[in-house]
Amino acid sequence: MPYYRQVGEIPHKRHTAFRKPDGGLYAEELMGVEGFSADSALLYHRGLPTAIVDAVAIEDERGPITPNHPLKPRAYKTHDLKFGDADAVTDRRRLFGNADVTIGFVHATRPSPLYRNAAGDELFYVQGGSATVETIYGALEVGDGDYLVIPTSCTYRVLPHDGGVKLLTIEARGHIGPPKRYLSAKGQFLEHSPYCERDIRGPSEPLVADGTDVEVLVRHRAGLTRYTYATHPFDVVGWDGCLYPWVFNIDDFEPITGRVHQPPPVHQTFEGPNFVVCSFCPRKVDYHPESIPVPYNHANVDSDELMFYVRGNYEARKGSGIEIGSLSLHPSGFTHGPQPGAAEASIGAQFFDETAVMVDTFAPLELGEAADASEDHGYAWTWSGRGPGA
Numbered sequence: 586m587p588y589y590r591q592v593g594e595i596p597h598k599r600h601t602a603f604r605k606p607d608g609g610l611y612a613e614e615l616m617g618v619e620g621f622s623a624d625s626a627l628l629y630h631r632g633l634p635t636a637i638v639d640a641v642a643i644e645d646e647r648g649p650i651t652p653n654h655p656l657k658p659r660a661y662k663t664h665d666l667k668f669g670d671a672d673a674v675t676d677r678r679r680l681f682g683n684a685d686v687t688i689g690f691v692h693a694t695r696p697s698p699l700y701r702n703a704a705g706d707e708l709f710y711v712q713g714g715s716a717t718v719e720t721i722y723g724a725l726e727v728g729d730g731d732y733l734v735i736p737t738s739c740t741y742r743v744l745p746h747d748g749g750v751k752l753l754t755i756e757a758r759g760h761i762g763p764p765k766r767y768l769s770a771k772g773q774f775l776e777h778s779p780y781c782e783r784d785i786r787g788p789s790e791p792l793v794a795d796g797t798d799v800e801v802l803v804r805h806r807a808g809l810t811r812y813t814y815a816t817h818p819f820d821v822v823g824w825d826g827c828l829y830p831w832v833f834n835i836d837d838f839e840p841i842t843g844r845v846h847q848p849p850p851v852h853q854t855f856e857g858p859n860f861v862v863c864s865f866c867p868r869k870v871d872y873h874p875e876s877i878p879v880p881y882n883h884a885n886v887d888s889d890e891l892m893f894y895v896r897g898n899y900e901a902r903k904g905s906g907i908e909i910g911s912l913s914l915h916p917s918g919f920t921h922g923p924q925p926g927a928a929e930a931s932i933g934a935q936f937f938d939e940t941a942v943m944v945d946t947f948a949p950l951e952l953g954e955a956a957d958a959s960e961d962h963g964y965a966w967t968w969s970g971r972g973p974g975a
Contacts, residue, residue: 723788
């Protein structure tokens with residue numbers, strides 16, 4: 586994260602003796618990205634974070650991904666996905682993926698196992714419900730509209746509240762953060778940024794748990810391993826630094842508007858390796874007297890566009906079958922735009938009451954088993970009103 590935080594007890598100087606009440610040393614753990622050359626946090630453990638007593642290879646059951654072939658626009662309904670008594674880690678279902686990112690969905694109703702992703706950062710969007718997310722840095726409460734960024738190798742678990750929690754999950758092969766153009770050379774949010782430090786929530790106090798022979802599921806570049814730790818990893822009495830899990834609510838995003846239609850980069854909220862995440866929020870729309878507020882037809886020649894519709898009425902998609910909880914995938918190589926009649930109908934509109942999360946990837950998205958299970962097969966023909974063989 587771009588600013589410094591201190592939580593719990595830490596010594597005055599780094600890498601100096603910091604003693605427990607019994608006189609023993611707390612164990613330091615430096616969590617850092619890009620070797621020792623970028624953001625980091627220094628954590629102080631009661632036990633040794635290196636002390637494992639078992640390591641077992643675990644089969645990865647995500648299933649295959651297949652190309653979007655024949656190439657066409659597609660739509661999906663997440664409420665068609667069936668979840669039993671699911672947890673937010675092992676029961677998330679893969680919708681899309683490529684070498685840079687995996688995108689899934691889960692309706693979690695029971696606690697997840699302890700887990701960490703050592704291959705990249707994770708970003709959750711809470712589509713409904715609420716949960717407590719416990720981490721080695723402390724606990725965070727999340728609810729509807731929250732984005733949660735979990736840094737690489739942060740051990741955590743998700744504890745859904747009554748009714749469960751619905752999560753869009755984005756797993757990067759690398760790091761996720763605010764767009765660099767929003768930040769100063771020293772990491773402060775600049776005045777033109779649509780959100781800032783005041784909008785961000787991080788852990789406020791340590792989370793210390795007791796236990797021995799504690800299992801942690803770890804995703805790494807070769808697959809999955811289940812470690813058994815001699816002591817509970819939630820034993821951090823204090824930490825400081827600029828690397829930690831953090832929450833930002835989509836309602837705190839301040840839309841950038843103009844006299845005529847603004848392009849998607851004004852909605853950008855996060856960037857990751859070869860993908861971006863944007864937030865489309867309720868906003869005053871274009872105020873030129875002849876403006877057409879809905880998007881013009883456009884060809885994403887270098888990216889696939891995935892839109893997740895989470896609230897309100899999305900003006901450009903009326904008549905297409907898109908509803909709350911739907912996803913649309915408009916791939917590179919296909920020109921897409923508003924539904925027939927939407928451009929004319931939008932002239933004179935002053936406000937759009939719509940909320941959506943968009944993921945643009947710069948490599949094609951392939952389709953997972955959850956996409957196969959939830960596709961609206963009529964979507965591709967909604968611009969013409971005629972399907973194959975009509």
